[in-house]
Amino acid sequence: MRGTENITHVEILKQISWIEGDDQNRGIGGYQSGLDYNKEDRGAIDGVVWILSPAQIVKEANSSSYRFNCAMEKYALPTGDGEDCAVSSLNPFEGYSIPEGDGAQERIDRFVENAEPLLSSFIRDTNNDGIWDTTVVVMGLKFDMSDTAITPRDDPKGKSEENPSGQLRDHKAFIRHAELLIYEESDATICQICHRTYLSPTSTMDEFTSTVDRKAVTITGLTPVVHDISDAIYQELVDRMLPISGVLVCLAMLLLHRNPKVIIICGAPILMSLAITFGITVIADIMLTPMIISVGPILVGLGVDYALHLTNRIEENRVELIEERLEMAWSAQRDGFQTEDIDPWDSHITLTATVRAVLTTGHAIFLSALTTIIGFSVLRWPSLVPIEPMRTVGTTLLLGIAITFVMSMILVPALVQLLRYRKSPSKAFDRLWEKIGEIPVKNTVLVLLVTVVLTVWGGSILEEELGKG
Numbered sequence: 001m002r003g004t005e006n007i008t009h010v011e012i013l014k015q016i017s018w019i020e021g022d023d024q025n026r027g028i029g030g031y032q033s034g035l036d037y038n039k040e041d042r043g044a045i046d047g048v049v050w051i052l053s054p055a056q057i058v059k060e061a062n063s064s065s066y067r068f069n070c071a072m073e074k075y076a077l078p079t080g081d082g083e084d085c086a087v088s089s090l091n092p093f094e095g096y097s098i099p100e101g102d103g104a105q106e107r108i109d110r111f112v113e114n115a116e117p118l119l120s121s122f123i124r125d126t127n128n129d130g131i132w133d134t135t136v137v138v139m140g141l142k143f144d145m146s147d148t149a150i151t152p153r154d155d156p157k158g159k160s161e162e163n164p165s166g167q168l169r170d171h172k173a174f175i176r177h178a179e180l181l182i183y184e185e186s187d188a189t190i191c192q193i194c195h196r197t198y199l200s201p202t203s204t205m206d207e208f209t210s211t212v213d214r215k216a217v218t219i220t221g222l223t224p225v226v227h228d229i230s231d232a233i234y235q236e237l238v239d240r241m242l243p244i245s246g247v248l249v250c251l252a253m254l255l256l257h258r259n260p261k262v263i264i265i266c267g268a269p270i271l272m273s274l275a276i277t278f279g280i281t282v283i284a285d286i287m288l289t290p291m292i293i294s295v296g297p298i299l300v301g302l303g304v305d306y307a308l309h310l311t312n313r314i315e316e317n318r319v320e321l322i323e324e325r326l327e328m329a330w331s332a333q334r335d336g337f338q339t340e341d342i343d344p345w346d347s348h349i350t351l352t353a354t355v356r357a358v359l360t361t362g363h364a365i366f367l368s369a370l371t372t373i374i375g376f377s378v379l380r381w382p383s384l385v386p387i388e389p390m391r392t393v394g395t396t397l398l399l400g401i402a403i404t405f406v407m408s409m410i411l412v413p414a415l416v417q418l419l420r421y422r423k424s425p426s427k428a429f430d431r432l433w434e435k436i437g438e439i440p441v442k443n444t445v446l447v448l449l450v451t452v453v454l455t456v457w458g459g460s461i462l463e464e465e466l467g468k469g
Contacts, residue, residue, distance in 0.1 A: 031185035043142030270303035289389035317353035
């Protein structure tokens with residue numbers, strides 16, 4: 001919370017206390033009771049386990065004298081009956097709320113003076129004008145909110161056997177519940193800061209995401225930030241990352257293969273692998289985290305590799321088989337025998353080319369996928385990776401790589417035959433690759449020397465950077 005008045009002003013503290021919930025609005029019902037309206041439930045009903053704030057400190061100090069006197073009257077005095085606090089009730093500061101009436105501000109100022117070291121953890125003077133203008137209200141939330149009374153949100157999956165109502169009560173629902181209470185359902189005459197905005201922009205990481213106005217009360221913290229990041233990452237993945245990576249991959253395949261059919265042959269297994277992988281994560285209720293965004297581009301890259309290697313090997317085998325048949329046909333014609341035209345899509349040629357490709361390149365692809373799975377499996381070891389979101393990424397990668405391999409091996413041969421794919425020849429590209437292939441053969445010592453130098457240089461920089469930590 002940030003404003004122009006002093007945070008310890010009685011009216012500001014009352015409004016903060018109203019948001020939290022106190023004896024002044026207790027029992028009113030609905031949003032008007034505040035977020036932590038039940039102080040004894042430990043979050044079972046309202047979802048809030050505890051609150052730390054300047055208003056909370058003042059309320060504790062304000063009600064402490066009554067609570068102490070009441071305890072003395074009940075249990076220490078011989079006249080006490082253990083039930084009523086008739087004498088203590090005469091205390092004007094009986095309730096768990098901000099002081100009211102004459103002398104309220106002076107009483108608050110005394111509390112602030114006595115508890116200034118504690119309050120300094122919650123309040124700040126951001127512009128050095130001598131006024132505490134910024135504070136925080138820290139809330140501890142119940143982990144499982146399914147049985148609380150907060151406002152539910154719609155389940156993105158809709159109604160199901162597991163959730164017949166189609167409603168969810170979780171941390172995201174609590175954030176929405178808090179937004180409704182503060183910004184929409186609050187009375188401006190009771191909580192003026194709930195509806196106050198400033199023209200100065202909110203500080204952000206860059207100028208493009210700065211907002212025009214700044215609310216006096218902002219819901220922030222780890223929970224809302226993680227949800228906002230997750231939503232933003234999902235939108236970034238769907239709207240930008242996957243489309244851009246897909247376009248770049250398609251351009252590269254068109255440039256190297258010069259046949260648009262290769263996009264379908266390589267793209268179909270990738271799309272199906274992504275759909276199956278993320279579908280299984282949802283069905284298996286695997287926790288989705290912002291870091292899972294890295295899985296998409298990795299699977300796209302691996303899927304293109306697997307599909308292209310297998311496609312090229314099938315095409316090369318087909319060319320070899322056709323050349324063998326052409327030789328046999330030429331020999332037969334030379335001997336006076338009549339021959340038939342060679343069909344490159346003859347079932348025998350296709351079957352033989354595919355089997356040879358699977359036995360050679362398919363075996364290499366399998367070993368590549370297996371070693372990649374083994375490499376990423378370390379992300380699943382709790383002893384090495386104690387962070388659960390990282391282990392979730394490891395689980396998704398292991399699942400995705402295996403599915404990508406299987407889909408590539410099954411779909412690529414079928415799509416090659418169905419689409420009658422043939423790689424368009426290009427002498428210029430062939431000569432280029434020949435020149436590239438000659439470099440390590442003709443300059444073995446130079447290539448090894450450059451590799452060793454770059455490796456040593458990179459290792460020294462890595463050691464230097466790690467040493468800084």
